[in-house]
Amino acid sequence: MKAARFHAKEDVRIEDIEEPTPGPGEVKIRNAYSGICGSDLHIYFAPESAGISFDEPHPLTGSLPPQVLGHEFSGTVVELGEGVDSVQVGDRVAVWPIYYCGECPACEKGMVNVCRMISFHGVMSNGGGMAEYTTVPASKLHVLPDDVDLRMGALVEPMAVAWHAVERSGIEAGQTALVAGAGPIGIGVWFALRARGVETVIVSEPSAERRAAIEGVGATTVVNPAEEDLTARVQAETGGRGVDVAFDAAGVGVAVTSALGELTPGGEVVVVAIHERPLELMPTQLVMSETAIRGTLGYLQSDFDAVIQAMSSGGYTSEGWVSEVPLEGVVEAMIDLRAGKRMKVLVRAGA
Incomplete structure (x- = not known):
């Protein structure tokens, strides 16, 4: 079968490997x-x-490169291993890709998404979604209803990242939110907020392409912070109160520090994005209004279920922000994504 396999830095090859x-x-x-x-x-x-x-095999999976890539994927069950009765051949599924130890303090608390030995199928594992076939434990499968197609099924994983962040924030219908960054996760946060009944959602995004993408899925209050006064817009949209929760989906320090200034007293900034550089922060910002910063990572199985249900109810669309490439186009798509030339790319592994 054909597979996209990572060998080393800037070395991903389309290879013929044995079917699992x-x-x-x-x-x-x-x-x-x-x-x-x-x-x-x-x-x-x-x-x-x-x-x-x-050099060192992963302690949970025993995996070393070369590694089949792809940890956010969908597919169809074609064969059952011994003892599997929770799914049937022909079921269309999304895959919850986390491997966890079950023994560390995080796992003991049910926070398997932050397991200290965490791995993901398609990152450090035996197989991945960027191949014609893969094998996974049946316990990781989430069967898709008839009204959620396989293309949308591959978006369950990234949308679950955003859903988990919104869930952890505790935001409720009638409250207000700011989303910094309108990339795929920012769009996912917007979808999740709307699904929870949050109607006042302000999006801050300097990229014209990304502003257009999130406006295309229905966002109406979108600000270019490089040209417009974000604080003035937040005050206008919230009646001078500030937002209850701000979500950092941008991964840059200014997104966090500026979001802190937009909070209502007792509000919270939720950091969803991974930051590559340290953040300069004056703790007095937190003290004077009893605001907080929370980090979130990944998702739980329940987040997959919630996203799939919301998709089935028509709460998501892939139109206008998701594109496709064949398996052979993986490397070119990665280079384009790094250069900011695309939004979300799905690889057609065997569709």
């Missing part, structure tokens, strides 16, 4: 679509920063 066979408790999936995300770009351009080891 499901073991006990596993299923074999004919992959359909697999998304390229920021983690894949880190793996390709700076593998050490992504935690990729070329």
